[in-house]
Amino acid sequence: MTDHILPKRVYYTIFGILMLGTxxxxxxxxxxxxxxxTVVALTIAVIKATLVxxxxxxxxxxxxxxxxxxxxxxxxxxxxxxxxxxxYLTRVWNTYG
Amino acid sequence: MLPEAAxxxxxxxxxxxxxxxxxxxxxxxxxxxVFLVTEVLFFGGMFLTYAIYRAWYPEAxxxxxxxxxxxxxxxxxxVLITSSLTMALAVHAAQLGQRKLVLWxxxxxxxxxxxxxxxxxxxxxxxxxxxxxxxxxxxxEREYFRHAQLFFSLYFIMxxxxxxxxxxxxxxxxxxFRWTWRGIITxxxxxPVEISGLYWHFVDIVWIFLFPLLYLIGRHGP
Numbered sequence: 001m002t003d004h005i006l007p008k009r010v011y012y013t014i015f016g017i018l019m020l021g022t023x024x025x026x027x028x029x030x031x032x033x034x035x036x037x038t039v040v041a042l043t044i045a046v047i048k049a050t051l052v053x054x055x056x057x058x059x060x061x062x063x064x065x066x067x068x069x070x071x072x073x074x075x076x077x078x079x080x081x082x083x084x085x086x087x088y089l090t091r092v093w094n095t096y097g
Numbered sequence: 098m099l100p101e102a103a104x105x106x107x108x109x110x111x112x113x114x115x116x117x118x119x120x121x122x123x124x125x126x127x128x129x130x131v132f133l134v135t136e137v138l139f140f141g142g143m144f145l146t147y148a149i150y151r152a153w154y155p156e157a158x159x160x161x162x163x164x165x166x167x168x169x170x171x172x173x174x175x176v177l178i179t180s181s182l183t184m185a186l187a188v189h190a191a192q193l194g195q196r197k198l199v200l201w202x203x204x205x206x207x208x209x210x211x212x213x214x215x216x217x218x219x220x221x222x223x224x225x226x227x228x229x230x231x232x233x234x235x236x237x238e239r240e241y242f243r244h245a246q247l248f249f250s251l252y253f254i255m256x257x258x259x260x261x262x263x264x265x266x267x268x269x270x271x272x273x274f275r276w277t278w279r280g281i282i283t284x285x286x287x288x289p290v291e292i293s294g295l296y297w298h299f300v301d302i303v304w305i306f307l308f309p310l311l312y313l314i315g316r317h318g319p
Contacts (some may be wrong), residue, residue: 015182020201022174022308041309043246046172049302053264056185056298058291061125066130073134077141081148088149 004061014055021048102224110286114295122288129292132301150247157244163315164229166220169174173216180209181301188294194284196277203274210267217260252311259307262300269293
């Protein structure tokens with residue numbers, strides 16, 4: 001088999017970054033940044049998720065077909081979010097109160 | 098009928114419809130990813146529901162989120178990310194054919210998974226005691242009574258389905274433990290452990306998003 005076997009230190013490094021990300025998310029949540037709180041929290045979460053996908057799930061070293069499927073999931077998720085939220089935000093939503 | 102010789106040339110773990118173990122492994126990985134796409138959209142629907150209700154009732158969500166236990170939530174995040182590390186190390190050991198290490202890392206992953214569920218059930222227990230479970234017994238400040246129930250409904254549905262995935266994941270790890278124990282998993286054939294790992298890491302990713310969105314949105318409030 002011609003698999004790409006990653007050295008162990010890659011996993012430990014990614015683990016360290018994930019821990020750091022968790023620490024930062026919790027710390028930042030206690031400061032009032034207004035709307036930015038959610039933006040920062042989601043940015044850190046996206047970075048953490050990307051690292052898990054690329055290294056723990058080996059996608060960085062996978063075939064192009066795997067890449068297409070992974071990016072496809074984000075694409076379909078995007079369609080669902082953009083169309084649905086686009087619909088809701090263009091309604092008079094006070095009537096739902 | 099295949100001639101006996103050709104049949105014996107096959108690796109015992111290679112299914113008839115694949116040319117090589119490499120091709121078989123690629124197909125397994127691809128198949129798992131296609132399943133994970135359906136999972137992304139399954140959880141995505143719930144995150145979308147959360148996004149819309151939170152956009153409608155931001156104060157109620159912040160106040161309700163404040164009732165969750167950040168310490169236990171943070172500990173669980175650490176526990177789950179650590180279980181992802183032990184899972185990745187289990188796959189790494191499987192790639193190198195280190196059978197004993199695979200078994201130990203699978204046990205570590207399962208123990209951490211059970212610890213996560215244990216902490217989660219302590220949190221659920223507190224919520225029942227505090228009457229924060231949506232339904233006839235629900236109690237909350239009058240101003241946010243209705244919309245806090247929406248938050249807690251989403252909290253229980255999302256963390257509950259996440260926990261269900263963890264329970265299934267632990268079941269999968271038990272099967273992987275058995276297969277490794279019996280010598281089915283070798284350095285030539287470790288894709289079952291690898292794609293089980295994909296599932297485990299996916300469940301970890303769901304939590305990476307659930308944790309800040311459920312536990313941390315009301316921390317800096319008025």
